[in-house]
Amino acid sequence: MKYLVTGGAGFIGSAAVRHLVKAGHHVLNIDKLTYAGDPRTIAEIANAPGYTFLRADIADAEAMGRAFMDFAPDVVLHLAAESHVDRSIDGPGAFIDTNIRGTFVLLDAALQYWKSLPPETRENFRFLTVSTDEVYGSLGASGSFSETTPYQPNSPYAASKASADHLTRAWCETFDLPTIITNCSNNYGPFQNAEKFLPTIIRNALIDQPIPIYGRGENVRDWLYVDDHVSALITIAERGKVGEKYNVGGNAEVSNLDLANTICAILDEMRPRADGKPYAEQLRFTKDRPGHDFRYAIDATKIKADLGWEPSLTFSQGMRKMVKWYLDNQSWWREGAENIKRLGLGDEKQ
Numbered sequence: 001m002k003y004l005v006t007g008g009a010g011f012i013g014s015a016a017v018r019h020l021v022k023a024g025h026h027v028l029n030i031d032k033l034t035y036a037g038d039p040r041t042i043a044e045i046a047n048a049p050g051y052t053f054l055r056a057d058i059a060d061a062e063a064m065g066r067a068f069m070d071f072a073p074d075v076v077l078h079l080a081a082e083s084h085v086d087r088s089i090d091g092p093g094a095f096i097d098t099n100i101r102g103t104f105v106l107l108d109a110a111l112q113y114w115k116s117l118p119p120e121t122r123e124n125f126r127f128l129t130v131s132t133d134e135v136y137g138s139l140g141a142s143g144s145f146s147e148t149t150p151y152q153p154n155s156p157y158a159a160s161k162a163s164a165d166h167l168t169r170a171w172c173e174t175f176d177l178p179t180i181i182t183n184c185s186n187n188y189g190p191f192q193n194a195e196k197f198l199p200t201i202i203r204n205a206l207i208d209q210p211i212p213i214y215g216r217g218e219n220v221r222d223w224l225y226v227d228d229h230v231s232a233l234i235t236i237a238e239r240g241k242v243g244e245k246y247n248v249g250g251n252a253e254v255s256n257l258d259l260a261n262t263i264c265a266i267l268d269e270m271r272p273r274a275d276g277k278p279y280a281e282q283l284r285f286t287k288d289r290p291g292h293d294f295r296y297a298i299d300a301t302k303i304k305a306d307l308g309w310e311p312s313l314t315f316s317q318g319m320r321k322m323v324k325w326y327l328d329n330q331s332w333w334r335e336g337a338e339n340i341k342r343l344g345l346g347d348e349k350q
């Protein structure tokens with residue numbers, strides 16, 4: 001199969017690219033290499049046969065048009081995005097450009113390409129927009145998001161992703177482009193950008209800095225190991241129904257404070273502090289994120305019932321695997337660690 005992956009030098013995209021290339025697929029990886037894209041994520045497959053990297057902006061219509069026609073993909077996994085909620089508070093413009101306009105440009109390029117295909121090839125083409133559970137807004141103490149939960153995005157990031165989902169759906173309804181939308185919960189695993197919450201916990205623990213916990217750490221998220229997200233995306237690309245949405249989750253709802261404590265406890269065991277004290281002593285409550293959604297929870301019944309997909313790792317297996325990777329790959333997060341600042345307090349100039 002020929003997979004066109006956007007954002008394949010980022011956290012989730014690179015996990016998808018590594019997996020697809022190793023499985024013998026042809027892959028065109030389109031990535032602009034923003035602050036979040038890093039060639040180290042794909043170094044191990046960079047010279048593999050059947051793999052091509054194109055440094056380009058998904059909002060560049062000419063480059064996207066050419067990429068589709070030249071590569072002739074069977075499947076598009078669209079992951080390129082501005083993805084950091086805190087950054088979307090400080091500077092929403094890039095989120096509009098990439099997540100909304102970029103998705104439009106990509107859908108349009110896909111449509112022109114798809115129309116040029118013979119009917120049997122057309123039928124098998126798939127365009128997956130990889131989205132987030134954040135489009136659904138925030139939950140109270142109970143309930144969960146299903147595929148029919150109305151969209152109520154709260155952050156500029158979530159609103160831009162919701163727009164991309166709506167465009168994706170419209171291109172299917174109006175133009176018959178075979179699209180599918182996936183809405184996944186929080187991912188964790190190797191090569192996550194050092195700014196994000198989990199790498200920050202591990203980094204600050206190991207460099208003996210305060211570990212910041214927004215608010216009182218009561219916000220709840222569902223967590224999924226990144227390779228399980230990739231297996232869900234491939235399952236959906238292969239067997240998902242055109243025009244549908246699929247929620248993807250890890251059956252692992254945890255508060256931010258419990259999550260940080262879990263990671264600290266794993267570090268206590270795998271890499272005890274020199275003074276023998278628990279890493280949890282470094283946890284510090286800090287000013288909350290403006291508009292911080294209280295709780296996300298995914299009802300992933302549909303993907304299990306219709307496609308038989310379930311996560312392969314439990315929360316505790318995944319967390320241990322992730323912590324071990326960050327311990328074994330310290331250059332990933334040590335480089336530039338001193339320049340990482342708290343973002344998204346809403347008081348930056350745009």
Ligand SMILES: NC(=O)c1ccc[n+]([C@@H]2O[C@H](COP(=O)([O-])OP(=O)(O)OC[C@H]3O[C@@H](n4cnc5c(N)ncnc54)[C@H](O)[C@@H]3O)[C@@H](O)[C@H]2O)c1
Nearest residue numbers: 007009010011012032033034036037057058080081186187
């Ligand atoms: N990380 C999560 O927990 C999570 C959960 C659910 C859904 N998602 C979605 O999955 C996708 C990937 O998330 P991630 O965490 O891997 O993000 P990431 O920030 O790690 O990677 C994004 C990648 O997209 C590239 N990119 C950004 N703008 C681009 C542009 N204009 N043109 C081409 N490339 C561009 C970046 O260089 C980077 O390599 C996003 O669409 C995100 O909304 C993420």
